[in-house]
Amino acid sequence: MRISKRLKTLAEQVQPGRVVVDVGTDHAYLPIYLILKGISPRVIGVEINPGPLRSAQQQVEVVGLTHQIEIRFGDGLGGIQPGEAQVAVVAGMGGNTICDLLEASPKVLARLHRLILQPMGAMRRVREWLWQHGWQIVHEDLVKEDQIFYSIIIAEPSRQEKEKGAADRYKSSTSGEKFSEVELEIGPLLLRAQHPLLSEYLHGQIAHKEKITAQLQQSHDPAAVAKLKEYTGQIKELKGLVFSLERKQKLE
Ligand SMILES: C[S@@+](CC[C@H](N)C(=O)[O-])C[C@H]1O[C@@H](n2cnc3c(N)ncnc32)[C@H](O)[C@@H]1O
The missing domain is CATH 1.10.287 (Helix Hairpins)
Structure with missing residues (x-):
């Protein structure tokens, strides 16, 4: 199955064996890829809009994966129960929308091991939201497709004391001070890693x-x-x- 470079990069961040919830699954391309590649044993695709919901359900039926992929109507992480998935992918939505939907489901969030986020803007708010809510950014990536850059943020629950741990980890590598707004917008880990793009x-x-x-x-x-x-x-x-x-x- 061929999928976009952006979706493939997101899929590569899912640890094998993890159950995934794909919030805003649209055509269910990501869930289908995760199952066909044997990365996930089960994926739940959540959709709020009837058109994409039907389209996702049809795609899953066409490829015969209804036993491993469940497409549900739902609003954000509210579409699943706490503990049903270990990894959440939220891609292709505005950064503010992503923060709002994470904030709306604290019980589901508390049981997730990894967030794979690809916000379309408001990147600084997403990074700040993550530390302020006890999530540590463990990896960042940048993908260029059809002349558009997409930032990808991977976060896991911070093992240290919530805000203190996060804040310490987010000191600038150059100045040792708190990251500037620009550094937060671009991506501290992308800067540190001198990402090729x-x-x-x-x-x-x-x-x-x-x-x-x-x-x-x-x-x-x-x-x-x-x-x-x-x-x-x-x-x-x-x-x-x-x-x-x-x-x-x-x-x-
Ligand atoms: C631009 S598409 C991105 C699709 C896919 N995630 C991707 O990255 O290619 C955004 C999708 O999210 C859905 N969506 C928006 N808000 C949502 C919400 N609160 N809960 C579930 N789905 C939502 C939209 O209906 C749409 O299908």
């Missing part, structure tokens, strides 16, 4: 923010002026990150 990703982020600042410069509205100042600072910091990353890569 990072330089290109950072250049893209700079170009995007420069486009916004060009628009903000046209406005005298105080909110726009404040935003312009914030973005200008972020661009400067991003350029600094690119500079040190590319310098390190040249030296290696």
Whole structure:
């Protein structure tokens, strides 16, 4: 079965033998891949919208996997009972939506061993939410597909005391201080690992923010002026990150 590079990268983060819940499963591509590859013994796909729900159920029937994949109607993690799955995948949704749906189901969350998240934006909020709720980011990845970058965040329950443990782990490797907003948006582990796509990703982020600042410069509205100042600072910091990353890569 062929699936997108993005979904394949998510599937690779599932430890073999784990029961998975795929929240917002859409066509059920990920559950089908996890079963066909023998990664998971059972997958629950949760869908809130009737169209994707029907589509997911049909796909699972077509491939004859109804005994291993259950497609359910449900809202986020509310679609399963605590302990039914050990790993949750939440991909292709906004970062704020992901945080809201994690927050809405504390009992299910408490029984999960791993979260595999692929937010479409609001990455900083997701990373902050995770530490503040006792989750440790154990791995981050970046995938480029059809000219779009996707950030992937893998988290596991923090073994240390909740916020203290998380906060310690999230000190910047360069300054030893708390990570900056820009570092949190980009991904501390991606920065630390000097991910091969990072330089290109950072250049893209700079170009995007420069486009916004060009628009903000046209406005005298105080909110726009404040935003312009914030973005200008972020661009400067991003350029600094690119500079040190590319310098390190040249030296290696
Ligand atoms: C953009 S698709 C992503 C599909 C798939 N996860 C992927 O990454 O390719 C988002 C899916 O999540 C579903 N969805 C959105 N909010 C949801 C919620 N609260 N609970 C369950 N499903 C939800 C949508 O109906 C849609 O099918």
